[in-house]
Amino acid sequence: xxxxxxxxxxxxxxxxxxxxxxxxxxxxxxxxxxxxxxxxxxxxxxxxxxxxxxxxxxxxxxxxxxxxxxxxxxxxxxxxxxxxxxxxxxxxxxxxxxxxxxxxxxxxxxxxxxxxxxxxxxxxxxxxxxxxxxxxxxxxxxxxxxxxxxxxxxxxxxxxxxxxxxxxxxxxxxxxxxxxxxxxxxxxxxxxxxx
Numbered sequence: 001x002x003x004x005x006x007x008x009x010x011x012x013x014x015x016x017x018x019x020x021x022x023x024x025x026x027x028x029x030x031x032x033x034x035x036x037x038x039x040x041x042x043x044x045x046x047x048x049x050x051x052x053x054x055x056x057x058x059x060x061x062x063x064x065x066x067x068x069x070x071x072x073x074x075x076x077x078x079x080x081x082x083x084x085x086x087x088x089x090x091x092x093x094x095x096x097x098x099x100x101x102x103x104x105x106x107x108x109x110x111x112x113x114x115x116x117x118x119x120x121x122x123x124x125x126x127x128x129x130x131x132x133x134x135x136x137x138x139x140x141x142x143x144x145x146x147x148x149x150x151x152x153x154x155x156x157x158x159x160x161x162x163x164x165x166x167x168x169x170x171x172x173x174x175x176x177x178x179x180x181x182x183x184x185x186x187x188x189x190x191x192x193x194x195x
Contacts, residue, residue: 013124015072015093016050019100020126022067029055031118031129033103035155038140040121041133042158045151049099053115053131056104061089064102071095078104086111110175114139133163134172141181157188164192 016036023030034051065074074091081088081103091100105115114135120127131139140156143149160167169189176182 011096012047012050012098015098015100016128017124017126018068018072019050019052019064019091020123020128022064023052023054024126025067026059026063028059028061028064029115029129031115031131032123033131033136033139034101035151037130038136038155038159040130041136042155042162045155048097049101051101051103053103053105053111055115061102065091072100074100110138110178133159133166134168137167137172137185138175138179138181141176141184142179145179145181145184153184153188157191160188161192 016032020030020032031053032050033053034049035045035047036050039045039047061074061076065076068074068091072091072093074089076089078087078089080086081101086106087104089102091102092098093100105111114131117132117135118129119132120129122128136159137156140152140159144152144156172185173182176185
């Protein structure tokens with residue numbers, strides 16, 4: 001299996017492990033989000049990038065850039081991402097074009113809470129911090145409402161199917177009420193297959 005640009009999954013996992021090691025060595029708290037997070041709880045799909053949320057604070061991103069060089073090039077100029085409405089650093093693996101994004105932890109209450117709820121899980125030869133499956137669903141529904149990307153609604157549905165008996169539904173519904181996505185959630189939930 002490979003990502004959309006032909007990078008084998010095992011190579012993607014190796015790249016992500018390198019990033020996790022670099023973040024850990026720099027003492028930067030982090031959380032793996034995006035498709036690699038939803039893949040862990042739902043149905044695996046290919047991806048063109050790895051997304052992290054990082055709590056940079058007064059720390060510098062420079063040690064991470066240095067640890068990943070030369071084959072992973074990190075742009076130290078911060079940019080703004082229009083879907084998540086957050087600031088980020090971007091990196092690219094020069095041989096494959098595989099992207100790595102570092103989103104700065106936002107002050108918004110939901111982002112703070114999902115970061116506090118992150119889970120430490122084995123990821124290859126390292127440990128990754130993943131957002132909870134509930135937070136994957138909540139965030140994917142938010143993104144779908146903003147930009148109508150079919151992959152977001154599919155990721156949310158797949159996590160619901162796989163994690164159905166293990167979810168805190170009150171937590172999901174409370175945040176969906178705040179984000180205006182409750183109807184979308186209830187529709188997805190009602191369409192899930194019985195076990």
